[in-house]
Amino acid sequence: MDSYPRVLHDAVIDWYDNHARELPWRGLEATPWSVMVSELMLQQTPVARVLPVHALWLERWPTPADLAGESTGEAVRMWGRLGYPRRALRLHAAAIAIVERHGGEVPASYDDLLALPGVGDYTASAIASFAFGQRHVVLDTNVRRVLTRVVTGEEFPAPAVTRAERDVATALLPDDPATAATWAVATMELGALVCTARQPACHACPVAEACAWRGAGFPAYDGPPRRGQAWAGTDRQCRGRIMALVRENDAVTAAQVEAAWPTTDQRERCLAGLVDDGLLTQTTPGRWALPG
DNA sequence: TACTCGTGGTT
DNA sequence: TAACCAAGAGT
Structure with missing residues (x-):
């Protein structure tokens, strides 16, 4: 059992060495x-x-x-x-x-x-x-999905990180800091490029043979419903409209904001919220701008 | 814990 | 095409 993680590490890291994207925040100059x-x-x-x-x-x-x-x-x-x-x-x-x-x-x-x-x-x-080559469990949405599939045998992780999930990630973390750091970025990259949410490219996966989810015949997700993100008519959409306006104009008037979002109550609430958040300042009555 | 918070590409 | 999804954090 001791050799299982190392085989996994080697396979994923070797895949990463050959398939990683070149991104400006990676590499020695970053x-x-x-x-x-x-x-x-x-x-x-x-x-x-x-x-x-x-x-x-x-x-x-x-x-x-x-x-x-x-x-x-x-x-x-x-x-x-x-x-x-x-x-x-x-x-x-x-x-x-x-x-x-x-x-x-x-x-x-x-x-x-x-x-x-x-x-x-x-x-x-x-x-x-x-940035510093240290040894840490790095649990993002990609790593969570990869480990849930490969180790746990389920399609998607729970809505929030569980204790068991963190234990799995901790147990799999390589001892050597430099290797752990590479493992972290490599598992993330595997989730982003191969072990994707919708159509995983198992034919291109370096650990397909060891994948518990694949071994179980790709059982469909059976956990609590993963709630979607409502958008139309929400405060977030209203706030987004207002912020788009002030990004593109030095200052916006009440009439402009009203044209962007006709519903009075919601418009007022969102304006106040944006000011409260520090994303907006009211320069004069009925006039808003990005904070100076 | 569950909810809020933008934006736009993909299926 | 409506729904899903994307290197989460703050409350």
């Missing part, structure tokens, strides 16, 4: 800051959409201090259409914290990373692992 910016942007956002924005951010703000010296509004504007714009505020706040608490250098310790705005367990582990 700074910890570049890794950190990518991780915040990649939270719930596909790689293809992150690539151009990440390049713009790193060109304009190559260090945390560069971003910390900017206004939050400019960070939100440069965030573009990545979605969840509060992440731009959190990244900006994290840059300030890094300057104040860590001398302008992205901290290497998991605990210091976790204490930064917008950095949760996944992101702290990912930065510590990818």
Whole structure:
């Protein structure tokens, strides 16, 4: 049983060495800051959409201090259409914290990373692992799906990370830090490129022979319903409309906002919420803009 | 714990 | 084509 994980490690890492995408936040030239910016942007956002924005951010703000010296509004504007714009505020706040608490250098310790705005367990582990070569369990949606299928034999993981799931990931983590870091990024890449949610390419999978889900005949998901994300008519859609407006105009009037979202109660609620979040400021009565 | 928070490509 | 999905975090 001891040799089982190592066979798995070797197969996945060898596959990664031959099939990994070349991404700007990987490789030797990538700074910890570049890794950190990518991780915040990649939270719930596909790689293809992150690539151009990440390049713009790193060109304009190559260090945390560069971003910390900017206004939050400019960070939100440069965030573009990545979605969840509060992440731009959190990244900006994290840059300030890094300057104040860590001398302008992205901290290497998991605990210091976790204490930064917008950095949760996944992101702290990912930065510590990818940027600093440390040994951490990195549990993102890709890794969770890969391990659930290969080890547990089910199609999809539970809605939230379970204790058993973390135990599996911990047991499989290679002892050597450098190998663990490669294992982490390799399992993520396998989930992103081969062991995908909808149509897994098992014919291209380096561990297909060992996959419990495949061995069981691909039983369909049998867990609690995975709730979808409602969109039409939600506050999120309303907020998105308003933010799109202020990104494209220096300032917007009440009439413009009303044209973008006719429902009065919801419009007012979302405007207030955006101001409360710090994504918007009311410059004068009936006039809004990105925060200066 | 369960819910909220954007956006757009894919099937 | 409506539904699903995408390197989660905060509350």
